[in-house]
Amino acid sequence: MSSPDSSSHHHIASVGTYVAVWAALVFFTLLTVFVASKDFGELNTAVALAIAITKASMVVLIFMGLRHNTPLTKMVAVSGFLWVLILFGIGMSDYLTRAWMGVPGR
Amino acid sequence: MAHGPQGDAAHTHHPHQQHHFFSMAQQYEASVLGMWVFLVTEVMFFGGMFMAYLVYRTAYPQAWVESSHELNVYLGAANTLVLICSSLTMVLAVRSAQVGSKVGQIVNLILTILLGSTFLVIKYFEYAAKFEHHLVPGPSFRTDLPFGSQLFFSLYFCLTGVHALHMVVGIGLMLVMLVLAIRGRFTPDYYNQIEISGLYWHFVDIVWIFLFPLLYLVGFHYTGA
Numbered sequence: 001m002s003s004p005d006s007s008s009h010h011h012i013a014s015v016g017t018y019v020a021v022w023a024a025l026v027f028f029t030l031l032t033v034f035v036a037s038k039d040f041g042e043l044n045t046a047v048a049l050a051i052a053i054t055k056a057s058m059v060v061l062i063f064m065g066l067r068h069n070t071p072l073t074k075m076v077a078v079s080g081f082l083w084v085l086i087l088f089g090i091g092m093s094d095y096l097t098r099a100w101m102g103v104p105g106r
Numbered sequence: 107m108a109h110g111p112q113g114d115a116a117h118t119h120h121p122h123q124q125h126h127f128f129s130m131a132q133q134y135e136a137s138v139l140g141m142w143v144f145l146v147t148e149v150m151f152f153g154g155m156f157m158a159y160l161v162y163r164t165a166y167p168q169a170w171v172e173s174s175h176e177l178n179v180y181l182g183a184a185n186t187l188v189l190i191c192s193s194l195t196m197v198l199a200v201r202s203a204q205v206g207s208k209v210g211q212i213v214n215l216i217l218t219i220l221l222g223s224t225f226l227v228i229k230y231f232e233y234a235a236k237f238e239h240h241l242v243p244g245p246s247f248r249t250d251l252p253f254g255s256q257l258f259f260s261l262y263f264c265l266t267g268v269h270a271l272h273m274v275v276g277i278g279l280m281l282v283m284l285v286l287a288i289r290g291r292f293t294p295d296y297y298n299q300i301e302i303s304g305l306y307w308h309f310v311d312i313v314w315i316f317l318f319p320l321l322y323l324v325g326f327h328y329t330g331a
Contacts, residue, residue, distance in 0.1 A: 010134070012204045022194040029186050029318075033179060036323035044327070048319035056312045063197045064308045073139045080146030084153035091157050095164060 011068045021062045028055050122296040134298055141302040145309050152313055155268070159261050159320065166254025173251060173258035175325030176241055178232060182322035185228050186314060192221035193311045200304045203287075203297035211287040211300070215280055218307065222277045229270055236263075262321055269317060272310045279303045 032051040040047060061067045066077055120130050127133035163170045195217040202210025240248045242263070243256040283300050286292065292300050 010204065012201060015198065015201070018194060018197050018201070022190060025190045025193075026187060029183060029190065032319055032323065033183050033326070036179075036319065036326040039327040045319075045324070048323055049316075052316050052319050055315045059193060059308050059312050059315070063193050064305050069138055069142075070135050073135065073142055076139060076142045076146060080142075080149035083146075084149055084156070087150070087153050087157055088160060092160060092164070095161050 011065075013062065013065075017062065021058050024058060025055055120295060130295065134301075137298040137302050138305070141305045145305065148309060152265075152268070155261065155265050156316075156320075159265070162254065162257045162261065163324075166252065166257065169252040169254030170258055171325040171328050173241075173255040173262075173325065174321060174323070175328040176239070176251075177262070177322045177325075178235070179322050179326050181228055181232050182318050185225050186318045188221050188225045188228070189311045189314050192218050192225070193308055195221065196304050196307045199283075199287075200297070200301055203292040203300050204294055206294045208287065208290060211292060212284065215284045215287055219277055219280045219284065222273055222280070226270060226273055226277075229266065233263075265317055265321065269310065269313050272313070276307050276310050279306060 028051050032048055035047055035051070036044070060077065066074060069077075119125075123130050123133055127136065195214045199211050199214035199218060202208075202214060236242055236259070240246050241259055243260045247256055247259075280303065283303050286299060
């Protein structure tokens with residue numbers, strides 16, 4: 001683990017930092033609602049997800065303070081999102097390709 | 107490693123340091139790591155439902171647009187803002203523990219609980235409207251929506267229902283933290299419980315950050331019916 005001194009072991013962010021993140025999250029929420037009122041065709045979901053991932057990253061890094069945790073904790077946190085992407089990737093590689101070769105039953 | 111930086115660690119350690127930890131910092135990191143391992147299992151738990159969402163949305167894209175259009179974007183957006191505010195009060199409660207402000211902990215925990223409850227009240231009105239509008243899957247489901255719309259609403263109730271359950275658990279957790287804060291349990295040296303409870307709260311917020319666009323905003327631009 002990191003430096004093993006007993007107390008004062010954590011970084012304490014300022015109230016201003018947290019309020020700034022809150023303001024950014026409010027802004028991105030209003031932005032995603034506004035953007036969703038327009039039709040960008042295929043890009044609709046990509047834009048919505050890009051904003052959601054930006055918001056989630058801010059929460060994870062600053063509100064949850066992951067940026068100040070040890071590399072081990074960071075790796076575990078990232079692994080969760082990595083494995084869920086593997087789930088989506090392999091899952092959809094099945095469902096999206098079933099029609100390609102006229103497999104019976106589908 | 108018989109001797110820690112505090113001299114003989116086995117005899118002079120912090121009263122809240124358990125014997126099997128080398129230091130308070132290691133104990134803190136172990137708590138945070140353990141919570142993150144739990145949150146990873148939560149990511150995978152919700153991930154399965156998001157996978158189902160992805161499969162059926164791919165299969166019935168038009169049903170998704172028209173069903174999503176039936177949801178109330180403004181109530182959904184209001185709830186998103188409520189949760190974002192609750193994440194701010196949550197992080198300020200943890201910070202109050204870090205700087206040793208008991209009043210700050212109590213005030214921010216109460217605000218977090220109130221905002222979490224506000225979310226559930228708004229969700230209640232949304233669910234009630236779905237029943238009134240025949241949007242609950244089953245024999246009385248509306249017939250003018252495309253095939254696959256019942257799947258959308260099944261997933262809507264499944265995802266938001268399980269999320270709401272997490273909110274209830276989170277509020278219970280915060281009530282426990284409130285009692286501990288009132289008893290003066292958290293000090294700048296030791297506040298692991300409120301810290302990792304905060305991680306849980308923020309995680310539930312993150313789930314909603316994805317649920318909001320994927321459920322409410324898919325059909326917001328839709329005009330023709």
